[in-house]
Amino acid sequence: MVDRFERFSLLLFEILRYWHKLTAEEMKKYGLKGAHSIYLLTMLRYPEGISAPQLCEYCGKDKADVSRMMALLEEKGLVKKEGIHQNLYKGVFKLTEEGKKAALFVSKRASLAVDLASKDLSEEKRIVLYEALEQIVTNLRKLNKEGLPE
Template identity: 35%
Template sequence: MIERFEQLTLGVSRIYKNIQKIKKQSMESFGLKSTHVMCLHYLSLYPDGLSAAELCRKCEENKAGISRILTDLEHRSLIQYLPSSGGKKYRSRAVLTEEGQAQSLQINQRILQAVEAASQGISDSQRAVFYRVLLQIGENLEEFCNGE
């Protein structure tokens, strides 16, 4: 049982560190930070835009972190806000500008390269099982944490 714990924590930690390294290296070429990756990625998937609250849920980031990222992306002219009825920026939908779309396309290509590299030697069926199990472990641990 302890060996499984060690394998899980070391494996997840190693994967996470490498993902962070890939994000950092990839973003430096755009003059962006690794924290921008997921926001740009999700905004590229939703051309009608996403609110800050929606990005918080999708990126699993806190409100303050998403707010900083969106402010930075807006200053870099990578996003703009659609007008909202309430007039509150937090409720407004952020959408990619043309420049944001171009950068997101390059970022998503880098993501695909990383996914392909990570998938070497793994069959489609093995990958499906891995992700199903990984997500289940995540859900189980979340329930454990919430139960305490």
């Protein structure tokens, strides 16, 4: 019998593996990788613009990743930088019109994927699932800050 940790880990890794494959396939349309989808979706929620430190926090990425991703998205014409251009961490990034189209496309495709992936779950089970996952993330975040107790 598979123990709880192994089952938990395997299920999460399998969900992530399939999710990353789906996002990678969808992002090919824009010449991007699946990892860019989280940036587009996050930026879509902030039409007034979002700073690099906020992107780090909201996307769970480090400064180097944000820097690389924003540079590529700017190069593709999906994002523009407003504010002080000499310093990545001043000013904000905004989606261009093409970027908004791409982000809306990604959002619709992600919603479809989530709907199809959870189609056999009742609304009540979905609510419980998301609440449980949020609590697990909260607990793991705390454990990572404080370490495992002895």
